[in-house]
Amino acid sequence: MPTIPNEQLKNIIKDVAIYLRKSRGVEEDLQKHRTALEELCKVKGWRYTEYSEIGTSDSIDLRPKMLQLLKDVENEMYDAVVIIDIDRLSRGDGEEQARIKNILRRSGTLIVTPNKIYDLEDDSDDMYSDFEGFIARAEYKQIKKRLKRGKKQGARRGDWTNGTPPFPYVYQEWYDEKTRELFKNEKGLVINKDNYDTYRFLLEKVIVGRLTPNELAWELNRKAILSPRGGRWHGATIQRILVDETHLGKIISNKSAGDGHAIKRSKDSKDLVYFHKDEWIVVENCHEAVKTQEEHDKVILFFGRETKTPRRKGTNIYPLSGLMKCSRCGHTLVINYRADRTSKEYVKPCWYQDAIGTKCGNSGSDSSIVHEQIMIQLDMYREALEKALNDDGGENDSVLRDIKMILTEIAKLEKKIIRIDELVEDEYYTLPEAKKRKADLKTLLDEAETKLNLYQLKLNDNAKMTNTERISIIDKFKEAITQENLTPKEINKLYKSIISHIVWDRKKDDYLVEVNFL
Numbered sequence: 001m002p003t004i005p006n007e008q009l010k011n012i013i014k015d016v017a018i019y020l021r022k023s024r025g026v027e028e029d030l031q032k033h034r035t036a037l038e039e040l041c042k043v044k045g046w047r048y049t050e051y052s053e054i055g056t057s058d059s060i061d062l063r064p065k066m067l068q069l070l071k072d073v074e075n076e077m078y079d080a081v082v083i084i085d086i087d088r089l090s091r092g093d094g095e096e097q098a099r100i101k102n103i104l105r106r107s108g109t110l111i112v113t114p115n116k117i118y119d120l121e122d123d124s125d126d127m128y129s130d131f132e133g134f135i136a137r138a139e140y141k142q143i144k145k146r147l148k149r150g151k152k153q154g155a156r157r158g159d160w161t162n163g164t165p166p167f168p169y170v171y172q173e174w175y176d177e178k179t180r181e182l183f184k185n186e187k188g189l190v191i192n193k194d195n196y197d198t199y200r201f202l203l204e205k206v207i208v209g210r211l212t213p214n215e216l217a218w219e220l221n222r223k224a225i226l227s228p229r230g231g232r233w234h235g236a237t238i239q240r241i242l243v244d245e246t247h248l249g250k251i252i253s254n255k256s257a258g259d260g261h262a263i264k265r266s267k268d269s270k271d272l273v274y275f276h277k278d279e280w281i282v283v284e285n286c287h288e289a290v291k292t293q294e295e296h297d298k299v300i301l302f303f304g305r306e307t308k309t310p311r312r313k314g315t316n317i318y319p320l321s322g323l324m325k326c327s328r329c330g331h332t333l334v335i336n337y338r339a340d341r342t343s344k345e346y347v348k349p350c351w352y353q354d355a356i357g358t359k360c361g362n363s364g365s366d367s368s369i370v371h372e373q374i375m376i377q378l379d380m381y382r383e384a385l386e387k388a389l390n391d392d393g394g395e396n397d398s399v400l401r402d403i404k405m406i407l408t409e410i411a412k413l414e415k416k417i418i419r420i421d422e423l424v425e426d427e428y429y430t431l432p433e434a435k436k437r438k439a440d441l442k443t444l445l446d447e448a449e450t451k452l453n454l455y456q457l458k459l460n461d462n463a464k465m466t467n468t469e470r471i472s473i474i475d476k477f478k479e480a481i482t483q484e485n486l487t488p489k490e491i492n493k494l495y496k497s498i499i500s501h502i503v504w505d506r507k508k509d510d511y512l513v514e515v516n517f518l
């Protein structure tokens with residue numbers, strides 16, 4: 001089989017859609033296929049957007065992602081659809097298959113599999129016989145298509161359409177020797193070298209140094225490095241930059257719509273709505289990445305713990321600040337000092353009220369019981385670590401158990417989704433009923449997958465730190481905490497060096513204090 005040289009392929013194909021479908025059968029197929037197709041796109045330098053779904057049904061109406069893909073293909077968003085094999089689109093010779101193929105043919109969209117390229121516009125079965133001709137025709141068609149496409153939704157094809165490029169990126173610029181004009185390409189992002197050094201400095205300070213966004217801002221301001229707007233840095237800006245997924249080389253759009261300002265910019269503005277993750281448009285491989293996925297995960301883990309509670313200006317830091325989580329609603333509890341003459345530290349009752357004003361109801365307490373429990377549970381934890389050292393391994397058991405449970409749940413949900421297709425075939429469900437039911441299950445599935453993701457991050461993180469290292473950190477902590485004259489802020493920082501969060505519950509005299517160590 002002839003292969004198309006990479007250089008020529010680059011001209012023919014630039015933007016592709018990856019379509020993945022998981023049906024009954026081998027569990028790990030979807031992931032394996034995804035990896036293979038993503039790899040293909042990366043090697044060829046294509047920008048890609050993924051459409052993936054679960055289901056056995058050949059009915060397009062029961063495959064929302066296929067519907068979306070066909071709409072986008074009709075709008076000439078892509079040069080090719082990448083699939084693991086051509087049967088993925090639709091099995092059999094039915095009407096549905098013809099509908100899919102017609103749309104691909106009319107829009108001049110190629111089908112790419114890891115070992116073959118299909119051009120549905122080409123009548124000859126043996127398209128490779130006239131290979132040169134194929135290249136030339138395909139190239140011409142795609143260029144024509146791309147010109148038209150430029151006027152349609154830019155985001156769909158991975159252009160930068162969100163305004164000022166995020167630090168450390170800037171717009172691509174070039175200088176025209178003849179006219180002596182400077183041009184700016186407002187669609188392409190490139191890395192600014194100076195900004196890049198600052199960005200990497202920040203990233204490493206978070207990952208290795210575990211500095212908070214505010215501490216980072218102080219460092220940069222001390223070094224007299226200017227913010228992207230030419231002024232002083234603020235913690236919030238830095239955090240926003242560091243968690244941004246644009247820096248992984250992708251462009252995400254369609255996260256929200258409408259106007260979020262308290263005073264609407266125009267009276268016709270719609271309220272701000274956030275879209276479900278399923279509806280985001282993610283185009284990968286758009287520009288050079290400045291962090292790895294692994295680094296990104298670490299930053300998310302760190303900030304997820306460190307800064308979930310927006311710290312108001314001038315708010316004091318107490319020993320337990322930012323560490324206490326309500327066991328009933330998951331919100332971070334507020335710590336304060338009593339206004340009376342004891343001025344003791346205490347955990348405030350949970351402040352959370354739901355949308356209709358029902359209070360969470362978890363009570364507060366003096367904090368002494370928490371401090372006591374931290375030391376007791378730390379000793380137990382250290383003992384368990386020592387024991388695990390001798391038993392070798394075993395430290396990931398609980399996370400692995402969680403992962404196993406969530407995987408079982410995911411498998412169950414996926415089976416249910418697939419079962420719906422069968423129930424439609426048996427005319428037990430009508431199409432609208434099936435769609436509604438599928439959407440509900442998808443929400444549950446999404447939640448389960450988010451959880452799985454977190455567990456996996458935790459597992460990776462565990463693997464990075466050995467029990468020996470943990471024990472040595474605990475011993476250092478124990479020594480440091482006995483120092484005299486520690487400020488509340490210093491105690492807080494020490495706690496945060498070993499504790500992820502503390503789950504709190506109190507109902508009259510029943511207390512629950514569950515210390516989760518890092």
Ligand SMILES: [Zn+2]
Pocket residue numbers: 326327328329330331350351352360361362
């Ligand atoms: Zn609560």
